[in-house]
Amino acid sequence: MARTPVAEHEGRVRALLAPLRTRGAETVPVSAALGRVLAASVASPIALPPFRNSQMDGFAVRSSDIVPGVSLPIAGEIAAAAGTPAPLVAGTAVRIMTGAPLPEGADAVVPVEDTVTSEGSTVTIASAWSHGSYVREVGSDLAAGAELLPGGVRLASRHLAALAAAGLTEVVVESRVRVAVISTGSELVAPGDLLGPGQISDSNGTALVAAARDVAAEIVFEGRVVDDRAAFEALLEAALAADAELVLTSGGISQGEYEVVREALEPRGALVDVLAMQPGGPQAIASFQGIPVICFPGNPVSSQLSFLLFVEPVLREIAGLPDRIRVTRVLDAPVTSVAGKRQFLRGLALPDGKVATLGGASSHLVAALAAADVLLDIPEDTTELPAGATVETWEL
Known part of the structure; x- marks a missing residue:
């Protein structure tokens, strides 16, 4: 079976999310601006300090x-x-x-x-x-009318302190997307619940919520659902009722039985595909009542890497955040890869500019992903690389 190149699916996702990228900036209270990106520079209305x-x-x-x-x-x-x-x-x-x-x-x-x-x-x-x-002296920190913060800065606590010191209560920031996250699978239970036979904790929901928030998205809905089409469609309705502009799902898009996301969305025109990548081959995109739905595989590493590849770049652009850093490094040991698949291996950046692989290629190895600090991006036409070869890495 021919597999779709990763770059082609990236283009599909960007096209589906294009309407979200046209929105303007918004004004928010300084108290709610942590992690947001300034849309324009801010001048101080007063001198700092304002008196001797x-x-x-x-x-x-x-x-x-x-x-x-x-x-x-x-x-x-x-x-x-x-x-x-x-x-x-x-x-x-x-x-x-x-x-x-x-x-x-x-x-x-x-x-x-x-x-x-x-x-x-x-x-x-x-x-x-x-x-x-x-x-x-008056203005020894900053003169009245001088630039307090430049546009494009992501607001941390120190920036909010400066805004407050200048007496500012509102700030204009880049817009952010309202996101809903839905995990599917009858085997899933809430983290912390006692695991019965055949059950696993839902790590996908936690990961996708955190990843979206990390790129300044607003989470407006979180849900978990068994493999039941009606129940899944009800959660989609709830997500839209929560004013979600984008829905992210995990699980339910493979070729087997009980693929609830596929069953619900394919009749509505969803594009369900298999990409030339590992992990994360199964992917889907859809529209539900005009709202884009991006569907990831259920395996936890696949789900996390799929977000990083396909959705995170768009959310970063909307929020005014820079792209994820990519660095060319040198392999400290040989690497083999699967023919015809672009492989993303977990790795550790070494102090001498080299990189070591960590764990295997399997998509369930969440502990190995947690221990990694980079991803190795192995092209789909590469089957092996010797020690000393260069490889592009994505910093995590």
Whole structure:
């Protein structure tokens, strides 16, 4: 049986998902923007910091008043709190806390470690301190109107902190796809449930939900269903009711009996095929009430690699994320491959630029995939490669 090249199926998936790639950016609260990608650069509406303040707990002074060993009367105390402090009188010092606003007239802060106080009324300063010592000037971090974050950055906690510091509550980010994930198979139980004879934990659901979220998709529906066509169709209806724009399924598309996804979707025009790849040969694409459905094999490694190959690149593009990194490495040992199949082997990147294979080619070896940090991409016309040959790898 002739098998379809991987590149041809990639094109099919991209064509099916093309409408999702035309949407514009959206505005979201900063509190909900973690992991999203900025659609455009963001300028700070205020200077950071917005007022002169103390970098240390200590004493605000006029530097011209300070010589080693000088004693000054303590004229008051300034806490890190709202308000404007009274101006500093020449020849005095004011106790000040970290982050507190500097009084007018003060141009330096003496750390408490360099002082000795007497009865709380005077302070003796051991060393000389120059203008600007331990003073945070207005805009010393960023000037008002300057770029706070560049477009294209994926927002981490440090970026959200900067946005909050600038007083921003909303941000414009690239759109993300609303995804539903459905696992099929009468043998599946929820992870953590007691396994009976012939049962396995559903790892596909966990993997596909996590993989979609990792490329900024929003999971709006998760489901698991036995090999029953009516039950599967009911879950598809539920996914659409949850406003899913894309449905991902695992299992039920092979050539045997109880292929529930195939039974439900092939009469609706689904394209069910076998690709020239290992693992992950069986693949299908469909449309259910106008919503694209991408169908992966049930074997867990096949399901995960299928997402990586066919769906992840499109979701990355929509979310504004860069492509997965590919690096050419050198084989540390010979590799054999199946004629006519593009093979994806699990591997470990070695410090010297080499790569070692890990585990076998079987599609059930989830522990080996978890231990891997790269995939070796072996072309379909290659049956063996000697140690020292170069191979393209995908970083996991």
